């Protein structure tokens with residue numbers, strides 16, 4: 001059955017991002033933050049990025065240092081959303097340059 005008022009796509013997109021964040025935060029028993037281990041698993045599972053080699057370890061350390069704004073060694077939802085924003089801009093950087 002079709003809905004006459006489907007959920008706006010942006011709400012769906014943000015809901016999907018939130019679902020991903022909270023699924024990985026829960027893996028280490030956290031409610032509102034992701035540990036470095038959870039961030040690594042998210043990158044591997046959701047972005048297909050392998051982080052087991054030395055380069056991968058450096059990448060995850062850089063990510064944590066760049067987006068862990070409060071320095072608690074975990075990534076909050078707000079910090080994660082800033083990463084998603086930067087990631088989205090990088091995906092469309094050629095289009096944005098015009």
Ligand SMILES: [Ca+2]
Pocket residue numbers: 067068069070071072073074075076079
């Ligand atoms: Ca943090």
